[in-house]
Amino acid sequence: xxxxxxxxxxxxxxxxxxxxxxxxxxxxxxxxxxxxxxxxxxxxxxxxxxxxxxxxxxxxxxxxxxxxxxxxxxxxxxxxxxxxxxxxxxxxxxxxxxxxxxxxxxxxxxxxxxxxxxxxxxxxxxxxxxxxxxxxxxxxxxxxxxxxxxxxxxxxxxxxxxxxxxxxxxxxxxxxxxxxxxxxxxxxxxxxxxxxxxxxxxxxxxxxxxxxxxxxxxxxxxxxxxxxxxxxxxxxxxxxxxxxxxxxxxxxxxxxxxxxxxxxxxxxxxxxxxxxxxxxxxxxxxxxxxxxxxxxxxxxxxxxxxxxxxxxxxxxxxxxxxxxxxxxxxxxxxxxxxxxxxxxxxxxxxxxxxxxxxxxxxxxxxxxxxxxxxxxxxxxxxxxxxxxxxxxxxxxxxxxxxxxxxxxxxxxxxxxxxxxxxxxxxxxxxxxxxxxxxxxxxxxxxxxxxxxxxxxxxxxxxxxxxxxxxxxxxxxxxxxxx
Amino acid sequence: xxxxxxxxxxxxxxxxxxxxxxxxxxxxxxxxxxxxxxxxxxxxxxxxxxxxxxxxxxxxxxxxxxxxxxxxxxxxxxxxxxxxxxxxxxxxxxxxxxxxxxxxxxxxxxxxxxxxxxxxxxxxxxxxxxxxxxxxxxxxxxxxxxxxxxxxxxxxxxxxxxxxxxxxxxxxxxxxxxxxxxxxxxxxxxxxxxxxxxxxxxxxxxxxxxxxxxxxxxxxxxxxxxxxxxxxxxxxxxxxxxxxxxxxxxxxxxxxxxxxxxxxxxxxxxxxxxxxxxxxxxxxxxxxxxxxxxxxxxxxxxxxxxxxxxxxxxxxxxxxxxxxxxxxxxxxxxxxxxxxxxxxxxxxxxxxxxxxxxxxxxxxxxxxxxxxxxxxxxxxxxxxxxxxxxxxxxxxxxxxxxxxxxxxxxxxxxxxxxxxxxxxxxxxxxxxxxxxxxxxxxxxxxxxxxxxxxxxxxxxxxxxxxxxxxxxxxxxxxxxxxxxxxxxxxx
Numbered sequence: 001x002x003x004x005x006x007x008x009x010x011x012x013x014x015x016x017x018x019x020x021x022x023x024x025x026x027x028x029x030x031x032x033x034x035x036x037x038x039x040x041x042x043x044x045x046x047x048x049x050x051x052x053x054x055x056x057x058x059x060x061x062x063x064x065x066x067x068x069x070x071x072x073x074x075x076x077x078x079x080x081x082x083x084x085x086x087x088x089x090x091x092x093x094x095x096x097x098x099x100x101x102x103x104x105x106x107x108x109x110x111x112x113x114x115x116x117x118x119x120x121x122x123x124x125x126x127x128x129x130x131x132x133x134x135x136x137x138x139x140x141x142x143x144x145x146x147x148x149x150x151x152x153x154x155x156x157x158x159x160x161x162x163x164x165x166x167x168x169x170x171x172x173x174x175x176x177x178x179x180x181x182x183x184x185x186x187x188x189x190x191x192x193x194x195x196x197x198x199x200x201x202x203x204x205x206x207x208x209x210x211x212x213x214x215x216x217x218x219x220x221x222x223x224x225x226x227x228x229x230x231x232x233x234x235x236x237x238x239x240x241x242x243x244x245x246x247x248x249x250x251x252x253x254x255x256x257x258x259x260x261x262x263x264x265x266x267x268x269x270x271x272x273x274x275x276x277x278x279x280x281x282x283x284x285x286x287x288x289x290x291x292x293x294x295x296x297x298x299x300x301x302x303x304x305x306x307x308x309x310x311x312x313x314x315x316x317x318x319x320x321x322x323x324x325x326x327x328x329x330x331x332x333x334x335x336x337x338x339x340x341x342x343x344x345x346x347x348x349x350x351x352x353x354x355x356x357x358x359x360x361x362x363x364x365x366x367x368x369x370x371x372x373x374x375x376x377x378x379x380x381x382x383x384x385x386x387x388x389x390x391x392x393x394x395x396x397x398x399x400x401x402x403x404x405x406x407x408x409x410x411x412x413x414x415x416x417x418x419x420x421x422x423x424x425x426x427x428x429x430x431x432x433x434x435x436x437x438x439x440x441x442x443x444x445x446x447x448x449x450x451x452x453x454x455x456x457x458x459x460x461x462x463x464x465x466x467x468x469x470x471x472x473x474x475x476x477x478x479x480x481x482x
Numbered sequence: 483x484x485x486x487x488x489x490x491x492x493x494x495x496x497x498x499x500x501x502x503x504x505x506x507x508x509x510x511x512x513x514x515x516x517x518x519x520x521x522x523x524x525x526x527x528x529x530x531x532x533x534x535x536x537x538x539x540x541x542x543x544x545x546x547x548x549x550x551x552x553x554x555x556x557x558x559x560x561x562x563x564x565x566x567x568x569x570x571x572x573x574x575x576x577x578x579x580x581x582x583x584x585x586x587x588x589x590x591x592x593x594x595x596x597x598x599x600x601x602x603x604x605x606x607x608x609x610x611x612x613x614x615x616x617x618x619x620x621x622x623x624x625x626x627x628x629x630x631x632x633x634x635x636x637x638x639x640x641x642x643x644x645x646x647x648x649x650x651x652x653x654x655x656x657x658x659x660x661x662x663x664x665x666x667x668x669x670x671x672x673x674x675x676x677x678x679x680x681x682x683x684x685x686x687x688x689x690x691x692x693x694x695x696x697x698x699x700x701x702x703x704x705x706x707x708x709x710x711x712x713x714x715x716x717x718x719x720x721x722x723x724x725x726x727x728x729x730x731x732x733x734x735x736x737x738x739x740x741x742x743x744x745x746x747x748x749x750x751x752x753x754x755x756x757x758x759x760x761x762x763x764x765x766x767x768x769x770x771x772x773x774x775x776x777x778x779x780x781x782x783x784x785x786x787x788x789x790x791x792x793x794x795x796x797x798x799x800x801x802x803x804x805x806x807x808x809x810x811x812x813x814x815x816x817x818x819x820x821x822x823x824x825x826x827x828x829x830x831x832x833x834x835x836x837x838x839x840x841x842x843x844x845x846x847x848x849x850x851x852x853x854x855x856x857x858x859x860x861x862x863x864x865x866x867x868x869x870x871x872x873x874x875x876x877x878x879x880x881x882x883x884x885x886x887x888x889x890x891x892x893x894x895x896x897x898x899x900x901x902x903x904x905x906x907x908x909x910x911x912x913x914x915x916x917x918x919x920x921x922x923x924x925x926x927x928x929x930x931x932x933x934x935x936x937x938x939x940x941x942x943x944x945x946x947x948x949x950x951x952x953x954x955x956x957x958x959x960x961x962x963x964x965x966x967x968x969x970x971x972x973x
Contacts, residue, residue: 040586044806046579046687047566047588049720079802081848083825090805143821145810274848276857279691279799281721 003206004241006234008163008199009117009214012176014063014155014186015124015194016056021151022123023050023093028153030192034129034146042151044088049280052077056121056153057100059185061286061294063155064101064119066179066301071101074285077121077278082271085145086126094122094156096275100286106159106179107303108171109322115160124152149193155185161200161211166230170223173197178302182328190222197226202247203237213249217261220254229254233261305331314344323352329364330356333373340377347380354397362401370404371397379407391464392416420467422474425458428466429474432457433482443479451475487515487648488965491705494651495553498545505538505545505556508651509600512558516602516649519968523625525634525644527563528571529603534558537600544598553708555598560650562641563604564611565696566685567591570601574687575619576609578807578814578832588685589720590654590696590713597712602650606640609834610804611661611689613637614906617897618836625893626669627966628932632890635665635906641699642669646966652700652709656686658693659792660910663922666699667885667935670924670964672706672952673699675910677942678917679724681710682717688803690796691722693914702962703923703953707731710945728943734950740774742951745878747782750909756888762926762934763884769958770882770951780874780881787863788912789904794847794860795915800837801844807832839900864915871916875941880951883909885922885935909937919945923952924961931967 021028024041041048064071078096099120106114126147157176163169177188177195188195197220202212217233220226232254237247252261277283300308302325308314309321309331316324324334330351337347355376358367379396382388388396388411399410411417419425433440433454442450451472458471486494486508497503513531520526541556550556561567564574566584568591573579587595594601608618616624616639624639626632627647634643638655642665645653655662657675666673674697681696688694698709710731717723746767751760767777809815809828816831818824833841847856874881886906896903913920918939925936936955940948956962 040584043811045566045584045586045812046572046574046582046806047584047685049684049722051719051721081802081805083805083808083822085808085810085821088806088811090808091802272850274802274845274850274853276798276802276848276853279722280688 002241004203004238005206005208006164006166006201006203007161007211008166008169008201008230009161010159010163010169010172011198011200012157012159012173013196014157014176014180014188016059016153016155017184017186017194018053018055018059018153020053022053022056022121022153023151026151030194032148034144034148037148038150042088043147050093050278052281052284053153057284058294059183060100060119060121060155061291062183062298063157063180063185064104065295066183066298067101067104067106067116067119067157069101069104069116069119071286071291072098073287074098074283075100076283077281078275079278080122080273080275082273084125085143086128086147086150088126088147088150092123092125093278093281095120106172106175108168108175109306110168110171112163112168112171114162114172117158117160119155119157122154122156124149124154126150166227166234169199169230170227173223173226175302178326182299182301193221196221199226199230201230201233201237203234203241213247215247215249216251218251218253218264221256225254225256228259229261232259236261299328302328314338314348316344316348320348320352323356324348327364329368333364333368333376336373337377337380340374342377342380343384346383347377350376350380350397354394358401367401370401375400375406382407382411386418386420386467387411388416388418389464389468391459391468392418416465418467419462419465420470422470425462425466425470425474428461429458429471429478432461433475433478440479440482451479454479485515485648486511487651489651490701490963491553491557491651491708494557495708498556499550505541505600506535508556509534509538509558509602512602512648512650515647519627519647520649522630523627523643523647523649524622525606525624525640525647525649526560526603527573527575527606527619527621527640530570530601531603533570534600534602541598541600551596551598552712554594554712556600557598557651558600558602559594559709560602560605560641560644560653561591562607562638562653562655564607564656564687564689565591565654566687567601567604570604572604572687573621574610575607575616575621576832576834576837577620578828579812580620580814582813584685586685589682589717591685593713594654599712605638605644605653607661608637608639609837610687610800611637611656611658611694612800612836612840614660614664614903615891615893615897616640617893618834620834623893626890627968628670629890629930631892632932633668633893635668635886635890637661637665638673638699639665642666642671642673645669645671645699645701647968648965652698652705654696654709654713655699656689656694656696657910657914658689658695658796659914660907662697662699663910663920663935663937664886664907666922667937668890668933670927670933670935670961670966671699671701672703672921672923672956673697674706674710674921674945674948675913675919676710676714676945677728677919678914679722680727680919680943680945681714682720682723684717684719688799690799691803692799693792693796695914703949703956704732704735706921707735707949724943729946731946731949734946735953736957737950737954738773739770739951739954742775742880742947743878744770744775744777745780745874745881746777747780747785747874747881747883749782749785750883754887755884758928759884759886759888759934763882763936766925766936766955766959767882770955773954773958775951778878780877782870782874784863784866784870785912787867788915789908791860791863791867791915792907792911793843793904794856795864797840797844798847798857798860799844801841801848804833804837804841836900867912868916871912871918871939879940879947881939883937883939885909885925885937889928889930889932889934913939918942919948921948921952923956924964925959926961
C-alpha cells in the first residue's frame, strides 16, 4: 500500500480592527442592528468612489513585515468581479498581482517552517440572512442582506503548501491569531468571523514532488473545525486514491454537524474574476522612510518573546514560556511582575496556575485591576523571604482578587505570618511528637511516611503558618534524639 | 429689456449685481422659455421648477442682505442626469435607474449649490453617457436646436441643446471620449473637458472611471471659466482628484495670443474631413495668425489607435462599473425564479442595446485568456498615445484641431451603424486617453446653417492658457451669442 503525504496551504482572512471601513468612514463595530453601519460608498451606490483607509494600509504592511515578507515599494488595488447579493458593486476591491507583501515565512512552535506567499488587503462583503427553511439557500423563502460588514478591511494571508498535517494547520492558524493580536491589528476572533480560513489540500505519494489536484475547503469556523475538516478530507482523498481514483479539483464546504465536507462547485464552474486595476485608486508608493517608521512600531512578537522567556534571566521551561506568550497581555503582566523584583520562576508558577485559573470566571483586565503586577510581585516576595509559605499564599491570593487588598494587609489582618523561629516552634513540635507514639515507632521501624504525617500535624496545629523547612528539621531532630 | 433667458452668465450676473433683475425673474424667464421650446427639443429628463424658484428667492434674499456668493449666485443651471442630485431623481437616461433618488449630492452639485446656483432640472444624455447623439437615451432623443431633424450630439446632448436654446444659462456635462466637446460643437456652444483630476468625479455615475471628467457647457468662454472655477478643486472623496489643479482661469481671459505657438497635427487633416469643417478650421487658424500667433506642423503618428484603444478601455471599465445594477438594492427589478434569473431579466430589461453592446465587449476583453491581448495591449497603446501628445506639446503651446468630422447629422442617420457613430468622436477620444484638457468653441457655420466647432488641446492643468487663447479666438470670430432659429420652428 503506498504511503501518502498530505499537502496543505491556508488562506487566512483577518478583519482589521480599524475604527472605520476600508474605503469609507463607516464604523466597523460588530453586532450593530442590520444596515446601520452603511453609507453611499460601502453600499456601492451609483457615483461613489473609494478612498483608502491609511490605517488599514499601515497595519497590513506591519503584518507583512512581522511575517518576514518583502514589502512592495509600489502597489495597487484591483477589482475582482463576481455576482453575489452581499457584494454591492458586484466586484470586490482587492489586490491581484502587486500585493503589499510577498515571500515571508512563519516558524511554528512544533518546528515546521511555513512559507508565506503574500499578504494583501481587500474589502469584506455583507452577510445574507435566510428566511424560511433553516440555513439553506435552496429551501429558504427569502434572503435578506446586512451590509454592515461590507467594506470592513480584510487582510488575506496566503501560505505556501508547506503544511503537512491537519494539526499543523490549526497550529499555523493559532500562530497567525497570536501575531495579529500582538500587533493589535485585529481581535482575531474566529467566532465573530474576524479570523477566517480556507484550506487547499491534496495528497501525493510519499517522495513525489509534484502537487496533486487541490481541493479547496471552505466554511471552517474554529481551530477545531479546521482540524476536523482536514482530517476528514485526508481520509476521503486517501480512500479515493487507494481505490485508484483521482480526487476532483473542486471547492468543498465543511459541515460542522456531520464533520464532513461536501462538494460546492467543480473546476468547470470556477469563476473568471476578470481582475483589472481599480481605476478609482491610483497606485500607491511606500518610501523606505515610511517603511522604516512602520517597522519601528512593531512590538516584540510571540516567537521572540518565547525565546526570551527561555533565556536568562527568565530561564523558564518551554512549556511555561508558551503559556505566558499565548496572550500578549499575560506576557506583559509576567514581565511587570518580574520587573518588580519577583523571581521569574515563582512569578511564572503563580501566573500560569493560580492566576490564569481565575480566567474561567473573569477577564484578564478585571484580574489585573484587582491584582496589579506590583502587588503580585510583593506577594511573591513575601513567599521568597519566608514571611508566608506557598500554602498560605494560596489563601492570600484569592483574598487579594476578591477584595483588591494587598497581600501584606491580608497577612497582617489575619496573622498569617510564617513561624520561622525555631524556639517558638520547638515546644509545639515536641508536644505533637509526644502525642503520637505510633508514629515514633513507625519512624524507628524505618517508615519515612511517619515523618510526613508528623510534619502535617505541625502544619495543622499552626494553621499552616509553620515554616515547612524548619518544621521538617525540628521533627527529624526530635525523633532522632528519642 | 430682451428676454433674460438669452443672457450669458456674466451678463446676468452683472444685471443681478446692479439690481436690474432678480434671480426669480431670471428663473421665471428661463422656465417660460422652457415651456415654449422644450417640447420640440426634449433637452430635459426632469424639470425642478418649484425647487428652482425657491433657490432663486433665497438668492435674492442673500443679495438683499449683502451676502451674495459670487458670479453664480442666482444663475439657472442645468445638470446632466448622470450626476447625483440629493432628492432629485437621477436616471442616467436608463430604465434600470428609473425612479432612483440619490441620498447625496455629487461634489460638483454641492459646490454649485454652495455657489448659490439655481437648478433648472436634469438634462438628457445617451444612456449611461454611452453614445454621440442622445439617441441612446431610454427616454427619447434630444433635438438639435439649429435643426430639429438633427442630433445635438452626445452624450451630453441635453446639456448642449439646453444651453444653445437658452433653456438654462449654463450646464454641466461629462466627457469620457468627447461627450462634452462633440455636442458643444454640434450645438454651437462652448464646452470644456478639464484635465483628468481637476474636477471631482464623486457623484458622477461612472461610465469609464479613468476617462470620465465633468466640465461646463456654456454660452461663451467666460461663462465656461466661471463654471469651471466653481466646480474644480481637490476633493477628499475622489482619490483621483489632484491637490494643485493649476492656475485660476478667469484672470487669463482677454490676454491675447500674441507670441503663442499652435501645433497642427497633419494626421488630423487627412481625407475624410468634411470640407466645410476644414474651411472653418482654416479660418480659425488664419484668425489666430492675424492675432500674432504662430503655427507649427506636428505629427501624431499613433492617432489612428485612439478609437480602438478607447473602445477597449472604456467598455472594460464600463462592464465593471455597471455590474452593480442588478435589481438587488435599487432601481429596476424584474422577478425571476432564482437570483440568477432575476439578474438576467433585470439587466436585459433595464439596459438599452448600446449599453449591452459595451458591457459584452468589456466583459470579453477582461476575460481570462483575452486580457493580455486586448486590455493590457490597450493600456500600453494608451501610454504610447500619451507620449505622442507629450512630444507634440513640447513643440507648441496648444494643438488646434477640428472638433468633429462633420456638423450635426440627421436623427437615425447613424444609429444603426455603431462604427460610423464611434467615428464622430475621432478628434476627441484620444484627449481623454491622454488625460489632457480640451476645449471646443464655435468656429463657424455650414452653408446649411449648422454650427461647426474648433478644438483646442493644451498641456495638463494649463486650462488657464487654453482659456486665454479661446477668449481671443472667440472675440475675433464674433460668433458668441448667435442663437438658433427656434422661433416658429416646429417639432
